[in-house]
Amino acid sequence: MKEFKAILINELIKTMKRPRTYIGFGVITFVCLMLQAAFYKDGKEILSFVTQQFENVFNIEGRVLNGNLICFILLQTLIVQMPLLVALVTGDAVSGETASGTIRFLLTRPASRTKIVLAKWLAGLFYTLLLLIILGIMALVVSRFIFGEGDLMSLNSEGLTVISGDDINWRWGYAFLIAFLSLGVVASLGTFLSCILDNSITPIVSVMAIIIIFTIIGMFDLPSFDVIKPFLFTTHMISWKNLFEDPIPFQDILISIVVLAFHILLFISLSIFYFNRKDIQS
Amino acid sequence: MNTAICVREISKSFGNFSAVNQLSFTVQQGDIYGFLGPNGSGKSTTLRMMMGLIKPSAGDIEIFGTSLSLHRHSIMRKVGCIIEKPDFYGYMSALDNLKLFARANLLTYSPKQYQDLFHLVGLTGREKDKVKTYSHGMKQRLGLAQALIHDPELIILDEPNTGLDPQGIIDLRNLILQLNQERGKTILFSSHILTEVQQLCNRMVVINKGKSVVEGKVEELLSTESMHVRIELSQLDKAIESINQSTYRPKLVNIDDHLFRFKMSKQEIPELLRFFMDQQIDILRVDYRNELEEYFLKITTDQS
Secondary structure, three states: OHHHHHHHHHHHHHHHHOOOHHHHHHHHHHHHHHHHHHHHHHHHHHHHHHHHHHOOOOOOOOOOOOHHHHHHHHHHHHHHHHHHHHHHHHOOOOHHHHHHOHHHHHHOOOOOHHHHHHHHHHHHHHHHHHHHHHHHHHHHHHHHHHHOOOOEEEEEOOEEEEEOHHHOHHHHHHHHHHHHHHHHHHHHHHHHHHHHOOOOHHHHHHHHHHHHHHHHHHHOOOHHHHHHHHHOHHHHOOHHHHHHOOOOOHHHHHHHHHHHHHHHHHHHHHHHHHHHHOOOOO | OOEEEEEEEEEEEEOOEEEEEEEEEEEEOOOEEEEEOOOOOOHHHHHHHHOOOOOOOEEEEEEOOEEHHHHHHHHHOOEEEEOOOOOOOOOOEHHHHHHHHHHHOOOOOOHHHHHHHHHHOOOOOOOOOEHHHOOHHHHHHHHHHHHHOOOOOEEEEEOOOOOOOHHHHHHHHHHHHHHHHOOOOEEEEEEOOHHHHHHHOOEEEEEEOOEEEEEEEHHHHOOOOOEEEEEEEOOHHHHHHHHHOOOOHHHEEEEEOOEEEEEEOHHHHHHHHHHHHHOOOOEEEEEEEEHHHHHHHHHHHHHO
16 A cells, blocks of 8 residues: 555656646646637627527526536536546556556566556546536636626526536536546546557547547437447446526436446456556567 | 586577577576677577566576566566667666666665766766666666676676777776676676687677577687687698698698688698798788687678
8 A cells, every 4th residue: 555655646646747737737827718708898798699599588687697607608618628637647647657667667566557657547537526626716716706796597408507607516516526537537447548558649539539529429310329339338428518408307317327337347347457468569 | 516507408489480490508607798789680589588688589598596477577677788778768867777777776875876876877967867878888788787786796798888888898898807706606608709708708609590509608608729820821732742742731721812721730830831941932911810700700700
């Protein structure tokens, strides 16, 4: 345990000292500030255009353009881009060290390969968590500071749902937890591909390619795609949005959590299996 | 004397290519052991197998009497190494890199201990520089520091002179001798240059195409009793006639154009040269090698 703790600390230090790590933090901060500025300037116009279609049915009163809505929009936008930022760090975790040769020093220490790959995976999850914390601060805290609090009005396939501002904080908490689980799958996939491949770029590109292919499959309502969709992790990556429906489909959320957790377990098991058998020739 | 390393008939294949083929050798504790072979002979693959980076296809490796495949964890606490070129985290300082290695070995070093280590490898004053600003020679020195950080009993050095300037090579040689003689470290020193091994090692193995060619004490392998002498002479016919009528006839190995090859002890060479001068045969060139040098030249020439 002492040994594992030491390796894990080393991995966290390496993660935090790498300039690449801060690209993700910078991108999230910049995108949030950019969209917040745009909504501050043009948000009301856009919103009145969207709500126009409902005005014949009911009256909309109060502050619709509030911090909760901005956070919802930001989360919906960034959850698509964040896998790239996660892959940028986790896809390089093992393969980057193989390519640069530092893996030789790492593997000629007493620690087992299983401990090393687990430490790298946990460091990747820690980085993912940091990304989400920054997103949480920028998207929720800063947006509420700029736009104030209020009820969340969300549009989905069923129509318009309004969530009371008093009943929303716990939903955000669980939404970020599910988002963490979703990005945890990406981090685990990145770690796995990083164990298989020996250069830095291919695992990063491969993670994105897999996500793009799976997302495209998810977009089309074709019978042959419908069979495999429930098993694709990308299908469940957006299940955080279910928390903003009324009533909340807890059964669907639970299924998504199980599928995402299964994928994490699968990818990390494959990483350990493969890394323990790998010959280091670099 | 106890055995530090016992390599027993290890083999390693990559697809159809056999990199190491039933290689065996033994390193005793206290040895500076030369691991010699031309480029591509299987040295690095063997060292990687000894450090657990590559799994052998067959055979067994014991280090300090313990099987590497069964007890890698405890063995690695006693072994330090530089395998191939030393690579570090370039975005971190040399000191931060060493702190990572110290932590990975569960060591808590004081600032003074780090200073001593940097002093030992000749990097004092450059501790806080980022490794990406280091030259190859400086990285080699830092590589040595990481190999020594946990005070290992056995140090495996894979071509550590690569990239070092002449002074760096001398410093490294002195450091290896100091570690061996003053601190009792066993050292396995791999090289493709025979003179490096000759100057440092007490025992050695020569490998080629993944197989052991010769193993033994360096002084015995480099004996001057049986030297290969090559003499280029001007008058071919006169030289052949003179040799045939002399006592040197049995020592003549072959003639290639004007190049006469003899096998004799080092002490006999001046007499042979005097003989040709007495016969008024012009000597254009003389060179000589011992058995091992001759053999090593042959395998490296065959490769190129």
